[in-house]
Amino acid sequence: MIVTLELAPASVTTEGGLIEQVGLGRTPVREAIQRLAWEGLVEIRPRAGIAIAALHAGDWRKVIDARRGVEIVLAREAARNVAHAASEQFREAAMTMQRAVITGNVIFFLEADKALDEAMARAAENPFASRLAAPLQTHSRRFWFRYKSDTGLTEAAEHHVGLIRAILDRDEAGAAAEAGRLMDLLRAHADAAARR
Structure with missing residues (x-):
């Protein structure tokens, strides 16, 4: 809510x-x-x-800046450690995101995004990074819902699916790069929201 x-x-x-x-x-x-x-x-x-909590557009940049490094760590470690059980969670998140884009259902997308974050936390096996990332991810979803949910669904889903593919391919460098690209996308949205 x-x-x-x-x-x-x-x-x-x-x-x-x-x-x-x-x-x-x-x-x-x-x-x-x-x-x-x-x-x-x-x-x-x-x-x-x-x-x-109030929602100040300029704060979204701060959230993304704080989140960037820990997301890269989680992505790299998830690619290194992903197990069969976790890979199913990643596939389900990707499929749900794609369905959300087709149907234009922002709530499905947010649920898939949260499921992806949880799968990445589980696969990364780094509870310190996961605990640090979780509140930042929630704040980020809130900002994204406020400023980009009406126009950013397809682009966001493409970046998330790219991250999922790299993790499932066990491509540590690729997963880290995809996480960085996702943070770049969110930072660009945050910058645009702050200029409004």
Whole structure:
């Protein structure tokens, strides 16, 4: 809901309101709020509610700059370590992205992007890099949804599928290069969003 802006940037909600919206109990919602606060997606304001992080176009560049190096590490290590079970997750993510492009379904694309990030984290076998990347990936998806989801689906999917191919081919240098190209694409989008 935060990534797809259903919970509007800079809006304020309450724990009770979130419990009602998501239909879960107090404990899982509280745990999610704590994790989201740690990731910088919400700010807990005692007795005032929960503020959804604002979305400033210039911050997207900062997210991409922070993300670049760790994505290259994850891609290289995923190509080195990919196992048969993980390769199925990569193939499924690629197929879902391609279906998302054909149908123009941005939500499918975001789900496939998250599945790809999870497959890469699992295949890379580097929990330190994965934990560092996860919140940056979420912030990046949120920015992409706000600024590029209406026009950037095909291009983004092509870059992701190129990354998946390199990983499945166990091409470490190629995977690192594809991850770098994907970050370059996102940085170009971030630069354009900041100029608006």
